[in-house]
Amino acid sequence: MSRSRADRLLVWILRGSATLASAIVVLIALFLILESLPILEKVGLARFFSDPSWHPAEGFYNLTPMLWGTLFAMAGSVILATPLGVLSAVFCHYYAPADLAKPYRRLIELLAGIPSVVYGLWGLMVLVPLIGRLHPPGPSLLAGILILAVMILPTIALSADAALANVPSEYRRGAAALGLSRWATIRHVIFPAARSGLFTGVILETGRAIGETMAILMVCGNQVQTPKSLFDPVRTLTANIALEMAYALGDHRSALFVSGLVLLAFIVLLAAAAELLSRGRIHV
Amino acid sequence: MSDRAAATIVWAVAISVTGVFLWLLADIVWHGFGQISWGFLTSLPRDAGRQGGLSSILVATALILLVCMAASLPLGVGTAVLLSEFSRESLFGRGVRRSLDVLAGVPSIVFGLFGNAFFSKVLGMGFSILSGGLTLACMVLPILIRATEEGLRSAPNEYRLGAAALGVSRTKTLLHLLIPAAIPGLMVGFVLGLGRAIAETAALLFTSGYVDRMPESLLDSGRALTLHIYDLSMNVPGGDRSAYGTALVLILLLFAINSAAWGIAGRWRDRRIVTE
Amino acid sequence: MNELRTEGLTLRYREKPAFADVSLSVRPGSLTAIVGPSGCGKTSFLNCLNRLTDLIPGATASGSIRLGDLEILKPDLDVVSLRRRVGMIFQKPNPFPLSIRKNLEFPLREHGVRGRAELDGILERTLREVGLWDEVKDRLGSSAMSLSGGQQQRLCFARALALQPEILLLDEPCSALDPLSSGVVEDLIVRLKQRYTLLAVTHNLAQARRIADVVAVFWVQEGAGRLIEVGPAAQVFEAPRDPLTAAYVNGMRG
Numbered sequence: 001m002s003r004s005r006a007d008r009l010l011v012w013i014l015r016g017s018a019t020l021a022s023a024i025v026v027l028i029a030l031f032l033i034l035e036s037l038p039i040l041e042k043v044g045l046a047r048f049f050s051d052p053s054w055h056p057a058e059g060f061y062n063l064t065p066m067l068w069g070t071l072f073a074m075a076g077s078v079i080l081a082t083p084l085g086v087l088s089a090v091f092c093h094y095y096a097p098a099d100l101a102k103p104y105r106r107l108i109e110l111l112a113g114i115p116s117v118v119y120g121l122w123g124l125m126v127l128v129p130l131i132g133r134l135h136p137p138g139p140s141l142l143a144g145i146l147i148l149a150v151m152i153l154p155t156i157a158l159s160a161d162a163a164l165a166n167v168p169s170e171y172r173r174g175a176a177a178l179g180l181s182r183w184a185t186i187r188h189v190i191f192p193a194a195r196s197g198l199f200t201g202v203i204l205e206t207g208r209a210i211g212e213t214m215a216i217l218m219v220c221g222n223q224v225q226t227p228k229s230l231f232d233p234v235r236t237l238t239a240n241i242a243l244e245m246a247y248a249l250g251d252h253r254s255a256l257f258v259s260g261l262v263l264l265a266f267i268v269l270l271a272a273a274a275e276l277l278s279r280g281r282i283h284v
Numbered sequence: 285m286s287d288r289a290a291a292t293i294v295w296a297v298a299i300s301v302t303g304v305f306l307w308l309l310a311d312i313v314w315h316g317f318g319q320i321s322w323g324f325l326t327s328l329p330r331d332a333g334r335q336g337g338l339s340s341i342l343v344a345t346a347l348i349l350l351v352c353m354a355a356s357l358p359l360g361v362g363t364a365v366l367l368s369e370f371s372r373e374s375l376f377g378r379g380v381r382r383s384l385d386v387l388a389g390v391p392s393i394v395f396g397l398f399g400n401a402f403f404s405k406v407l408g409m410g411f412s413i414l415s416g417g418l419t420l421a422c423m424v425l426p427i428l429i430r431a432t433e434e435g436l437r438s439a440p441n442e443y444r445l446g447a448a449a450l451g452v453s454r455t456k457t458l459l460h461l462l463i464p465a466a467i468p469g470l471m472v473g474f475v476l477g478l479g480r481a482i483a484e485t486a487a488l489l490f491t492s493g494y495v496d497r498m499p500e501s502l503l504d505s506g507r508a509l510t511l512h513i514y515d516l517s518m519n520v521p522g523g524d525r526s527a528y529g530t531a532l533v534l535i536l537l538l539f540a541i542n543s544a545a546w547g548i549a550g551r552w553r554d555r556r557i558v559t560e
Numbered sequence: 561m562n563e564l565r566t567e568g569l570t571l572r573y574r575e576k577p578a579f580a581d582v583s584l585s586v587r588p589g590s591l592t593a594i595v596g597p598s599g600c601g602k603t604s605f606l607n608c609l610n611r612l613t614d615l616i617p618g619a620t621a622s623g624s625i626r627l628g629d630l631e632i633l634k635p636d637l638d639v640v641s642l643r644r645r646v647g648m649i650f651q652k653p654n655p656f657p658l659s660i661r662k663n664l665e666f667p668l669r670e671h672g673v674r675g676r677a678e679l680d681g682i683l684e685r686t687l688r689e690v691g692l693w694d695e696v697k698d699r700l701g702s703s704a705m706s707l708s709g710g711q712q713q714r715l716c717f718a719r720a721l722a723l724q725p726e727i728l729l730l731d732e733p734c735s736a737l738d739p740l741s742s743g744v745v746e747d748l749i750v751r752l753k754q755r756y757t758l759l760a761v762t763h764n765l766a767q768a769r770r771i772a773d774v775v776a777v778f779w780v781q782e783g784a785g786r787l788i789e790v791g792p793a794a795q796v797f798e799a800p801r802d803p804l805t806a807a808y809v810n811g812m813r814g
Contacts (some may be wrong), residue, residue: 241491246490
């Protein structure tokens with residue numbers, strides 16, 4: 001085969017594999033929509049937010065209790081994990097002696113790799129009984145928030161770590177030359193400089209929090225109800241799918257795919273927000 | 285806030301985070317250690333997993349991972365090569381990158397839904413190792429592509445220009461110069477992808493199934509380590525001890541994989557410094 | 561040997577011109593030094609001559625480059641055979657991370673030379689030509705990266721010469737080398753002069769004065785690099801016609 005023909009063949013093969021790879025996300029959206037159509041055609045989208053409850057056996061498909069579950073768990077965990085994660089990164093860059101920073105970073109990376117079932121197991125066996133002693137029953141929104149916070153902390157910590165590393169060292173030296181204290185430098189010089197990287201990290205961790213399934217499933221108690229207190233058991237959208245897909249048929253299964261679409265919509269919104277941020281259109 | 289107070293808080297954060305991690309690890313090790321034995325690893329689970337061991341689970345996990353990596357490697361490397369060498373700036377390249385970025389953010393349960401609808405139902409694979417492995421391949425693809433692309437980009441541009449000036453075809457340049465330079469990046473990506481796949485549960489719940497028998501073929505249902513932990517802790521009363529044992533095995537496996545990635549990345553950096 | 565000439569050659573990087581309207585005739589067997597301050601398109605000019613600009617996204621060349629009867633800018637040109645006839649040496653030595661032997665054999669095999677005897681013969685001939693044979697003949701299997709900077713650059717010469725080009729494009733071949741190696745490479749270039757046509761971009765005016773037959777001076781005017789003067793080396797250095805040339809060669813500007 002002549003040289004340029006071999007090259008052209010190669011490019012076509014490579015284009016083919018890239019097309020296949022990029023088609024996956026399209027297929028996902030497509031199949032989610034296809035599987036959702038039966039129930040959407042039957043009852044329409046509005047019922048998913050206005051029905052009396054979530055009871056597919058009786059034809060009720062209200063997702064809002066689970067939406068609240070997802071939102072509260074996400075908000076609580078992000079509020080908890082963000083300062084802890086950012087300060088962890090600050091610790092690595094500005095407070096830890098060199099031979100402590102490396103192992104600490106390694107620890108965070110290991111935390112990031114622990115499977116969610118293992119977090120869930122620990123949450124179930126240790127955290128839930130602890131909370132239960134404080135305020136029964138134990139499996140609760142609080143347990144979900146706490147375990148989720150531990151899980152998304154590495155995400156924000158590693159993003160913040162990268163963002164801080166990108167801040168030019170001249171800033172720190174300039175601040176030192178002006179006699180600014182360490183914390184003042186971090187707060188007034190470093191954080192503003194690392195702003196966009198930090199916010200990207202927050203968006204990433206939020207996405208992770210929304211998408212988490214197993215650990216939340218194992219510690220939240222899985223009652224379909226809008227939580228009124230931190231100690232109420234809840235069920236998130238993700239947990240709902242995981243629990244009911246096993247035996248859902250027909251309309252029920254279709255309804256679960258609709259909740260999958262809602263999840264995907266959240267993620268796409270987040271991605272769009274991240275995109276706008278990185279292009280500087282949203283100034284924070 | 286005073287500098288002293290800030291320092292105290294920062295150190296407190298670092299200590300608490302370390303503390304939580306150690307607490308978790310200690311709990312798993314403490315409860316799981318007694319379970320681990322050669323017998324545990326090589327015998328079949330009995331009594332819904334309360335007794336016996338992990339042999340069928342380990343085999344199923346290994347097969348799922350095999351399918352996953354076998355499917356994602358060629359696709360991933362091909363796409364990475366295209367993005368790095370041929371379509372870095374083009375519209376097509378940007379479109380591919382955009383779709384991969386979105387793919388990387390899709391929650392695992394949604395992958396599970398997709399796998400169930402596409403692989404299990406439409407392609408007729410049912411609850412099988414094949415279906416689970418292919419679903420995981422979709423999840424792992426962005427990780428693999430990112431790392432391989434980085435590896436390729438790290439190959440000095442002088443290689444490309446020098447080879448072109450000598451009239452060497454792009455295919456040969458790729459095979460003899462660029463891919464060898466990218467192998468460490470590829471290996472890091474492979475290992476990271478493997479780590480992600482092994483830790484996954486939600487995507488497997490309704491694609492590879494729940495059966496804890498020893499799988500006989502790729503079309504058999506098989507239970508992965510993560511699902512075993514889930515089932516034992518949530519659905520099987522008295523299954524906690526085995527759940528802990530399985531969790532410890534999983535963590536040890538992950539630790540080994542993580543160390544491998546770290547070791548490869550380290551050697552890659554050293555190697556680059558030597559050849560400069 | 562064939563004459564190389566450009567007519568009205570202009571190179572744009574996405575609408576911005578790197579250089580414009582360069583018309584240059586290169587006499588076969590001569591060494592033309594291309595000089596001028598940084599940023600006036602000298603390296604870009606060189607890259608046009610072997611169509612290396614094809615690899616730069618957004619780069620478009622217009623005008624004409626002829627090598628004998630061949631129009632180099634024609635769209636369906638066989639660039640592979642062009643690059644056998646027109647070789648290039650880069651500023652920073654860029655041997656492949658392979659053995660010395662493989663560095664030379666790899667491009668040869670690509671161009672159809674397969675026989676062991678033939679390969680070995682070319683290997684020895686070119687390594688002798690660049691003065692490396694005695695230094696490396698006992699370690700042809702060792703990595704090219706283990707050679708010194710000057711040796712690596714001479715290896716790059718050998719690699720290009722193995723393809724028996726007509727024209728050699730040299731992009732500041734000595735600037736990344738220490739003075740001793742630089743001298744050795746310069747001697748090599750002088751030895752190559754009669755048998756090959758050489759075009760060398762250089763910032764080293766003293767070097768140009770020493771070894772060039774013809775000097776072409778580039779300068780940025782009206783937003784693009786232009787050829788402001790070309791002539792025999794003696795004339796350009798002793799009695800330049802353009803005042804900018806005079807200022808440049810006397811070190812006052814650029």
